[in-house]
Amino acid sequence: MVKIKKNIAISDSGFVFDPGSGDSYSLNPSGLEIVQLIKSGKDFSAILEAVTEKYEVDSDSFERYYYDFIATLAQLHLTDPDGKE
Amino acid sequence: MTKLDFERPIIQRINAGLPSKYGMSHRLEPLSHIDGTPIKDLIGEFGSPLFVLSESTIRKTYKEAHRAFSSRYPNVKFAWSYKTNYLNAVCNVFHQEGAWAEVVSGFEYDKAIANGVPGELILFNGPDKSTEDLQKAIRNNSLIHIDHFDELYEIIHLSKEMTERPKVAIRVNMDTGIYPKWDRFGFNYENGEAWDALNRIMANKNLDLMGLHTHIGTYMMSVEAYRIAAGKLADLAIKLERKHGHVLKYIDMGGGFASKNTLRGAYYPGTDTAPSFDDFAEAITSVLMSSDIKPDHLPMLILETGRAMIDDAGYLVGTVIANKRLADGRRATILDAGVNLLFTAFWYEHDVRPVQPVSDQTEDTTLYGPLCMNIDVIRGNVMFPLLKKGDQYVIKRVGAYNNTQWMQFITLRPNVVMLDSKGNPHLIRKREVLETINSQEVMPEHLKQFKL
Numbered sequence: 001m002v003k004i005k006k007n008i009a010i011s012d013s014g015f016v017f018d019p020g021s022g023d024s025y026s027l028n029p030s031g032l033e034i035v036q037l038i039k040s041g042k043d044f045s046a047i048l049e050a051v052t053e054k055y056e057v058d059s060d061s062f063e064r065y066y067y068d069f070i071a072t073l074a075q076l077h078l079t080d081p082d083g084k085e
Numbered sequence: 086m087t088k089l090d091f092e093r094p095i096i097q098r099i100n101a102g103l104p105s106k107y108g109m110s111h112r113l114e115p116l117s118h119i120d121g122t123p124i125k126d127l128i129g130e131f132g133s134p135l136f137v138l139s140e141s142t143i144r145k146t147y148k149e150a151h152r153a154f155s156s157r158y159p160n161v162k163f164a165w166s167y168k169t170n171y172l173n174a175v176c177n178v179f180h181q182e183g184a185w186a187e188v189v190s191g192f193e194y195d196k197a198i199a200n201g202v203p204g205e206l207i208l209f210n211g212p213d214k215s216t217e218d219l220q221k222a223i224r225n226n227s228l229i230h231i232d233h234f235d236e237l238y239e240i241i242h243l244s245k246e247m248t249e250r251p252k253v254a255i256r257v258n259m260d261t262g263i264y265p266k267w268d269r270f271g272f273n274y275e276n277g278e279a280w281d282a283l284n285r286i287m288a289n290k291n292l293d294l295m296g297l298h299t300h301i302g303t304y305m306m307s308v309e310a311y312r313i314a315a316g317k318l319a320d321l322a323i324k325l326e327r328k329h330g331h332v333l334k335y336i337d338m339g340g341g342f343a344s345k346n347t348l349r350g351a352y353y354p355g356t357d358t359a360p361s362f363d364d365f366a367e368a369i370t371s372v373l374m375s376s377d378i379k380p381d382h383l384p385m386l387i388l389e390t391g392r393a394m395i396d397d398a399g400y401l402v403g404t405v406i407a408n409k410r411l412a413d414g415r416r417a418t419i420l421d422a423g424v425n426l427l428f429t430a431f432w433y434e435h436d437v438r439p440v441q442p443v444s445d446q447t448e449d450t451t452l453y454g455p456l457c458m459n460i461d462v463i464r465g466n467v468m469f470p471l472l473k474k475g476d477q478y479v480i481k482r483v484g485a486y487n488n489t490q491w492m493q494f495i496t497l498r499p500n501v502v503m504l505d506s507k508g509n510p511h512l513i514r515k516r517e518v519l520e521t522i523n524s525q526e527v528m529p530e531h532l533k534q535f536k537l
Contacts, residue, residue: 016096024099028446031094055091061473062091068410069094075414076096 001043002070003080010035018078025076030055031069092444093471112445113470116438116479121508124402124440124479132516133477134403134422136501138484140178142398144506147182150394153362157370160385164208166340167193169391169485170399174503174513176200179394187389191218198225208337208389210256210298212236212270219243223251230254230298230337232271237282244291254296254337255282259317261301261310270300274317283321287329294331296384297321300339304348304392308360308368311338315369319376322384337387338369344396346433346482362393392485399484401427402440405476406455416450418472423454423461426498427483428490430454430463437463440477443470456495488514493522 004010009017014027016035027035030051037047044066052059073079117124120139128135147163154161164187165179171193176186177200186197189211197207204225212232214222216239222229223243231237231253240251256271257279272279286294297318301310318336325331342365347355373386406419424430437452450469454461463480472478491498497517502510 025096026099027096028092028094028444030092031096034094051091054089056088057091065093068408069096071410072096072414076098078096 001041002038002073003082004035004039004073005078005080008078010039016078018076021077023076025078034066034069035073092446093473095446095448095471097448113438113443113447113468115440115442116481117440117442119400119402119479119508120504122504122510124477127502127510128402128404128477131500131502131510131512134401134420134426134499136426136483136488136499136514137400137402137510138172138175138501138503138513139398139400140503141506143175143178143395143484144182146394146397147179147184150362150388150390151182153366154370154386154388157366158373158386159383162335162385162387163394164337164387164389165394166389166391167196168489169340170395170488171196172488172501172513173200174511175395175488185387189213191215191221194218194222194227205252208298208387210300210389216243219251220247223247223249226252228252228254228295230256230271231282232256234282237285240292241289244289250291250293252293252295253286254294254298254335255279255286256298256300257318257321259299259301259314261313263302263305263307263310265302267300267302271298274321279321280324283325284328287325287331294325294333296333296335296337296387298337298339298387300389301341303341304343305341306343306358306360308364311365312368312372314338315372316376319373319378323377326378326382332382333384335385335387336373337389340388340390340392342390342393344392344482344485346396346429346435349432349434351434359393395484396482397484399482399487401480401483401487403478405472405474405478407474408472411451416448416469417453418450418469419453419455420463420478421455422480422499423456423458423463425454425456425461425492425494425496426487427454427463427480428487428492429483429485433482434464434467435483436481437467437469438479438481439470439472440479443472446471458495493517497521 007019014032016025048059048062051062119137120141127137164185165176167188185206186202187208188194188197204227207227209222209227210230229251244251257274258268258271259274260266272282286292299314299318301314322333343359345355345359401422403421406421409417411417447468447470450467451465452463454463500512500516501514503513504510
């Protein structure tokens, strides 16, 4: 399961700060929602269910966007390298 | 309960650079209609990708250019530069507006004749005119713009064999203070070659010297260069009258006016930097009007501007094929039109817009075409909205050079439509099919069969 690094600060408005690198980031609303679901300990299937219930998106498309998003988080070193999906 | 619209999740690094008062908005306003016609419907009817040309924009631009010059100079004529866009429907819009034809090859010459342009209203430029081309042009009383001495002597030779008198002008190249200096076409002004050529034409009793021509460059952003060029051509006209008592019928200032497209690497967008038709007109006509040419001998002023006349009227619309992530984390969006159709992507930062409304979110994106070639890049780095597979896009200002320099490479060329003044689409060039290409090929008998 993907885990966001513990020291990453995430505000309610989608502002992200990485104290390790000093870099800051901004999430769009759907990005913020997914990060919050990940932080709450949900795995992919639970996130998929939550998102498809609320939004107009099919599961195939969401899967594509989700893994692309997770890859970006990993590239920015915001996820825990030990956490696996 | 209706579900909410979903947007792709993204995260972006916040780069706090130096604040700039010139900072430009990243928001790309969607463009859903061209001349009131929905792009979605055009793609639905004619396929994707699709070139769309706006007849009303062509006419509006022509009138604007014509007004800029004719309000400042008594005798102005435009000649449509065929190489910029020689789709027959486009040429005929210009001819309906009153433009003559300017051609640079036998092929373009024949195209103009086939469109119904009278021979005497065709300006024949270019370094490559075959003997047959020259014979045809002489027979039709076309205006031949001589590029080099070999051509001049061939015309002199032909004039002895033919009954018609060749109507000629020379092309003059010169230093107008710009870099690079275009000195490969025509006769040089500074070293006296142009004057020498004019004297040789005047000494020959079989040729009618009609005018002088120059074409100083392309995508010219300085009107000063035109001021210098017009001054030098006016000097030659005055010398001709003084020495030979010969009054020229016209001075042709060529084309090369910049369009509003943005050159790659330019700091400011072309919409802010390209001089207007009024700027070019003021520079050229003020020099001619204040020259020593006698007022009743002022020659006709001919303009051959192509790019600035047609660029705005062309759109390339299409569909997103896919999104992917590059090795450095940047986003790549693959479009169904590449450099095979959009040759000008090599030198412009084209204005690419989404067709459907999008959110304010943008991402640093590279826009690729569909070709299996590394060079197939439409935009290297652009803050672009999050388009999904199947979403539509539109590329603005593609009317110049793309319908003539496009390549039949890897894939076939698509339909081209023109929207009339009411916004109704007319198919003006059919999409290519396998047969279009194969019909030109011939298979040797011994290669017809194979066994695998």
